Amino acid sequence: MIKLPPISLYIHIPWCIKKCGYCDFYSYVSKREIPETEYIKNLLKDLEKDVKLIHQRKINNIFIGGGTPSLLHNESIKTLIQGIKKRVKLCKYSEITIESNPKSIEYKRFRNYKKSGINRFSLGIQTFNSNLLKKIERTYTKKEAIEAIKEIKKINSNFNIDIMYGLPDQSLQNVLSDLKNAIRYNPTHISWYQLTTEPNTAFYKKDLCLPTENMIFKMCKKGEKFLRKSGYIKYEISSYVKSKYKCRHNLNYWHFGDYIGIGCGAHGKITKVNGEIIRTIKNKNINDFINGKYLEAKNLISEKDKAFEYFMNAFRLYQPIYKKHFQERTNISISNIKNQIKKALKNKYIIENKNSWETTQKGKIFLNSLLKIFLN
Template sequence: MLKLPPISLYIHIPWCIKKCGYCDFYSYVSKKKIPEEKYISNLLKDLEKDLKLIYTRKINNIFIGGGTPSLLHHKSIENLITGIKKRTKLSKFTEITIESNPKLIEYKRFKNYKKSGINRFSLGIQTFNSNLLKKIERTYNKNEAIKAIKEVKKINNNFNIDLMYGLPNQSLKNALSDLKYAVKYNPTHISWYQFTLEPNTSFYKKKLNLPCENIIFQILHQGEKFLKKSGYIKYEISSYMKLQYKCRHNLNYWNFGDYIGIGCGAHGKITKINGDIIRTIKNKNINQFINGKYLNSKKLILEKDKPFEYFMNTFRLYQPIYKKHFQERTNISINQIKNNVKKALEKKYIIENKDSWETTKKGKIFLNSLLEIFLN
């Protein structure tokens, strides 16, 4: 019998105060009152439909993302968590994360979020430089960002700070200053990733003065050195943890685990008992969604595409990739990829051990080239 992978739950809250020019996530700026009650009710109905696909598996982790989930009243979050617990089994140590906008953090609301079951907070700070925040169209300044961190620290020890580097006109000094501010408040986790311009964003058409490759390299090199010195372990391309505070939900993605995605525009990946893997995308039309039309598309991952999909996630991690794990998660023999592996070894992108593969430093630098080897 096929060993099914662990499963997480992603919940998409689509509303935002303002759409940032670099953001390519599905979000919706509402000029009217948010229909929280109706949306939560339909999220739970959406969940009920997907639960039929996961058999008896327990939900290991929950991530509430967006958009801006912290726009919702604490009662809405409480009803959501309570509704999930009534409908499914959660593992004993389920991690429940909510993404938060620094502009919207209110001590009382966040204290109630924790009472509802939220045990991890993720703050989308991006930078502590007020001028850069304005340039990338964030709705808060440096002082508000710092205040938000202090408020969350009062409520919960386990929290993440999201930062970006390579911002328009950002210098090496400014980028390192962001890390120094973040480390000062001792978060358990820091997500530090490069600012990029995606084709379907308003910034893509603008001529932004982004740092050159040499400055980006210096930022990354010196920033990683500083984080390591400050006690943070790099376990994924853009993720740094203290002790064992990995983001369990994202770690499940990167290990090619399964996840249900509910809410407008949410993506899901579910392995069936016969070894088939399907990807789901939910309806992006908010009016249709709250009137019961949840599923937009359901697509089977073809056998020939499974290796690429698997390695696209696992090669991001700084850990061995076990051959047994590959076979369990894809239901494919390693003999089917021996020529691809041989080519990756020749390019010195990976090294091979008896039971595992590992990406080399060169493989991490040229990750896209490495992945192309497994692309059919």
């Protein structure tokens, strides 16, 4: 029997007040009242089915994402957390995160979320500039964003702020102002990343007047320098942290750990005792899901795809990638990827040590080119 990796739980809450033009996550704008009670009941039934696949492993961390999970009422979150604890064992110091929207009607619920067991909040601020918020179709103002942060700080010291750069008509001064505003409230974690317009989003077909590549590069370098001087350590391509507050759930992804994914459109990854890895995809149709049709697909990851998927996550981190870890998480011999490693070394995307590999600065800049080497 192989050594099974740690496992986390991801829960998808698909509803939003409004679908943002840049968002490519599965979300649903409901014109009717959200069927919270029915959805929570079926989330827990969905979990019961997947629990049979994890061989009694304890759940390390829980992440409630979306969509906008903070649309749910206090009682729904309480029922969800209590239901999870009845069905799986949690590690003693599990991190339980909820994504939150800084809209005044929602952040007043944060205190009760905390009482239900939530111990980490992730606030999708994106920018503190009210004009830019309108341009990226967010539904709140700078004032509401700040009020939400202040409310979080009253009840919980561990929280993340999401900030984006490269927004339409955004200047370098705007970028640095956003970071200064975020740091003023001393979040333990900052996710700072570039706006991208994916093909399946509304923004993809729009003329958005985005900053030039040269300006994006300046924003990135100036912003990184500012965050570093402010005491934030970059531990992943778009993640900055103070002290010990790395996002444990995301680290599990990047270390190629397992995770159960429950809820509409949720994805999961589960390693079997024979070393095979399966991907689960849940039904995106809310009505079908509420009627008990949870699983849309279950796929076996091929041996060739395992290496690509491992490095797609591991290369994001600013730390060595240990060869032993690669073999344990993929059940693949190093000899099977020797040609790809050789090519990555030749292109100076990575360096090789006796027991590990490390991504070079060039490798981080040209990450997509590096990953293509391992793509089947």
